[in-house]
Amino acid sequence: MRKRLLSLIVLSIMLMSIQAWAAQGNKENGKTIYDKKCWWCHGENGAGDGPAAKFLNPPPRDLTAGWYKFKTTPFDEITPADEDIFRMISGGMNHISLWKGMSGTSMPNWDDVLKEQERWDIVAYIKSFSGLDKPAKGPIDYKNQIKSSKESIEKGKETFKKMCAECHGEEGRGDGTKKLKDDLGFRTWPRNLTKPWTFRVDNDPKEIYTRISNGIPGTQMPSFADPTSKKTLSDEERWNVANYIVSIADDVKRPKDDTVLKAMRLEGELPDKVDDPKWSEAESISFYMIPQIIAKERFFTPSLDSITAKAFYNGKEISILLEWDDRTKSIPGDEKAKEIAEGDVLEDSVAIQLPVTIPEEMEKPYFGMGDSARPVNIWQWKSGKKDASEAIKLLNANGFQKVEQRDAGKTGLRATGIYNNGTWRVVMKRQLSTEEKAKDIQFEEGRYTPIAFAAWDGSNGESGSKHVMTTWSWLLLKPATPKSTYFIPLIVVLVVFGGELLLARGQKK
Amino acid sequence: MKIPRLLLFVIIVVISYGIFKAPGILLNQPIPSSLIVMYMFFAVVTTLLWITSTEKDMQGLVGPIKTMIQDPTKKTLRNIVFVIVPLVAGGITYTQLKPSYEAPVELRSIHPAPPSTVKAFGKTFNLATLVNPYRKLEKEDPAKFTQLVKEGGEVYFKNCFYCHGDKLDGKGHYAHGFNPLPLAFTDIGTIAQLQESFVFWRISTGGPGLPKEAAPWVSAMPVWENFITEDEVWKVILFLYNYTGYAPRSWEK
Numbered sequence: 125m126r127k128r129l130l131s132l133i134v135l136s137i138m139l140m141s142i143q144a145w146a147a148q149g150n151k152e153n154g155k156t157i158y159d160k161k162c163w164w165c166h167g168e169n170g171a172g173d174g175p176a177a178k179f180l181n182p183p184p185r186d187l188t189a190g191w192y193k194f195k196t197t198p199f200d201e202i203t204p205a206d207e208d209i210f211r212m213i214s215g216g217m218n219h220i221s222l223w224k225g226m227s228g229t230s231m232p233n234w235d236d237v238l239k240e241q242e243r244w245d246i247v248a249y250i251k252s253f254s255g256l257d258k259p260a261k262g263p264i265d266y267k268n269q270i271k272s273s274k275e276s277i278e279k280g281k282e283t284f285k286k287m288c289a290e291c292h293g294e295e296g297r298g299d300g301t302k303k304l305k306d307d308l309g310f311r312t313w314p315r316n317l318t319k320p321w322t323f324r325v326d327n328d329p330k331e332i333y334t335r336i337s338n339g340i341p342g343t344q345m346p347s348f349a350d351p352t353s354k355k356t357l358s359d360e361e362r363w364n365v366a367n368y369i370v371s372i373a374d375d376v377k378r379p380k381d382d383t384v385l386k387a388m389r390l391e392g393e394l395p396d397k398v399d400d401p402k403w404s405e406a407e408s409i410s411f412y413m414i415p416q417i418i419a420k421e422r423f424f425t426p427s428l429d430s431i432t433a434k435a436f437y438n439g440k441e442i443s444i445l446l447e448w449d450d451r452t453k454s455i456p457g458d459e460k461a462k463e464i465a466e467g468d469v470l471e472d473s474v475a476i477q478l479p480v481t482i483p484e485e486m487e488k489p490y491f492g493m494g495d496s497a498r499p500v501n502i503w504q505w506k507s508g509k510k511d512a513s514e515a516i517k518l519l520n521a522n523g524f525q526k527v528e529q530r531d532a533g534k535t536g537l538r539a540t541g542i543y544n545n546g547t548w549r550v551v552m553k554r555q556l557s558t559e560e561k562a563k564d565i566q567f568e569e570g571r572y573t574p575i576a577f578a579a580w581d582g583s584n585g586e587s588g589s590k591h592v593m594t595t596w597s598w599l600l601l602k603p604a605t606p607k608s609t610y611f612i613p614l615i616v617v618l619v620v621f622g623g624e625l626l627l628a629r630g631q632k633k
Numbered sequence: 634m635k636i637p638r639l640l641l642f643v644i645i646v647v648i649s650y651g652i653f654k655a656p657g658i659l660l661n662q663p664i665p666s667s668l669i670v671m672y673m674f675f676a677v678v679t680t681l682l683w684i685t686s687t688e689k690d691m692q693g694l695v696g697p698i699k700t701m702i703q704d705p706t707k708k709t710l711r712n713i714v715f716v717i718v719p720l721v722a723g724g725i726t727y728t729q730l731k732p733s734y735e736a737p738v739e740l741r742s743i744h745p746a747p748p749s750t751v752k753a754f755g756k757t758f759n760l761a762t763l764v765n766p767y768r769k770l771e772k773e774d775p776a777k778f779t780q781l782v783k784e785g786g787e788v789y790f791k792n793c794f795y796c797h798g799d800k801l802d803g804k805g806h807y808a809h810g811f812n813p814l815p816l817a818f819t820d821i822g823t824i825a826q827l828q829e830s831f832v833f834w835r836i837s838t839g840g841p842g843l844p845k846e847a848a849p850w851v852s853a854m855p856v857w858e859n860f861i862t863e864d865e866v867w868k869v870i871l872f873l874y875n876y877t878g879y880a881p882r883s884w885e886k
Contacts, residue, residue, distance in 0.1 A: 161799075223806060237800055237802075413810065414811070418853055488850045605731070
């Protein structure tokens, strides 16, 4: 026993000294790795000007500026702890499938390809870009943490409305009223706090408390612990707000693995307004949207990231509800929209793409607007301008160069949308079958039908080929479950039970 | 000590179920449920045959059940079992009958046979004889070669990393939006298996350049002849091999 204890102590001393030595980091080795792996974005001399930089928002960090956004040292200590830099390089705060780096950025996790020592070596090297030393003040502590409760969340909500809503929006979807730029003049979009999987770090109350207390250096996200600022919040208020943020996560909008949008059968009228209470009965499904980086003109700096859909159908029609978070309501000609837009204000827009003919086999039209052999229908809704109302367009495309605009009204296609606190909701409705059978999709119950989506944020310079999109998923007009599905199991229960009784009687004799 | 036969039977059945379920839970590659049902059927039958091979073991299996039914002191247990068994049977039937509405399974060939000639950049290339014009510099002029690799890297970090990843591991920051996923060049199953001429074909003509068996209509791989030059394609190929440390497959192998 003694011996074991002794060796344990020796081992931990060894480990600790390795750790201390590791924290030193070897600058030379750090540079070698940096020059192979990091300079492409952060630049040869760390100035954030690598070849990839032009195509990224947020841009790769300028490491010569010495600001680290996600640090644990207090607001009046600009130097981060070495552990902070180490943690952000390592990554692993995974929120999005596949992506384990900083969500919403191109900064990946490096813990899978670089050994722990190598990551410390890089820390030592990149600190030298800005001549950072050791921080004079240690990390903030969490000893007064307030556990989440209804009361704490309620109080946090009050504080949020007063202190955070101007940037993060009334309901936290990042739809504030201010145009924000970082210290280097790059456009920043305040985080949509209802989508924790897009957080750079995490939505643990401690992480959020850290961001609120220390601010996000280099951006307009301020520190709320600074007693000299007008925005000071007490320790208690900061914990309450953190608990509130955790509580507003909207998991419905988080894309999962499923790829089938199931339209439910309704008897009677289909909802054609976005706020019809019937929608709450429909199954919803969410998809990631990625920028169009496949065909000319490519688009690299999106502001939208996912879309949620629901659908109903009856004997005559189909009705699809699309819902997506957009920080800005973009109405060309509107003064308020202009203040916050990046460049000219264009219309917001959303589109559904469907094959003209439901494929019999696996072969579908090319996911990017069809191909010469297999055309697609595109239903595109536009939000309208100050002097023009919303509108729906019907397009038939055989590839993006061969697009024909058709009369939407003739097919009974209609659409209408409402913007509210950072979310667009749009309903599109059409008859299941139309007159021009060769040109329009004819919906059929029970058939797996390819479907894809696209959206445009007009305040982010998006129009034409510059937009976000999904590739093919599925739409299924889900048939009503046959009665036998419930009936047969019931019979099985009775038969098995009868068998048991017979068995028991037989045994007793 | 001999494990009671009934218990043994239950243990084996549970373990087999665990094994069939494991790929789905651990590797995210589930065995289709219809197959599992079939495997389980065989597992149950085989175990039963094995356990009941001797009369004594047969008794061990049936004995406890008999006692439960006949022994008046076990009445409560019997009643409970008699209620649970039919309900479980009903439940299983229901899950079997319930329509599932899972997405159709689609198979595509990842590395289809290449065409013999490829049209790109306004020319026709014969893939059988096509070589990377810069490959020979690796030995002849290492300094120039290093420079070309770096230029290839710049092409990569302006055009490809969104999908194929900063680490060439197929996990770019937009990769999660695509199905099929962008391929990982660090995997031994991609460029390490390919000749440079094949890679040249794939980059120049992208997803739409694929033959039917590779489902060109779903591949998000862009048609790069529309964006970069022939020269840049060869350079980015140098970079892909250099960064991952693989050598292109050559004719001799």
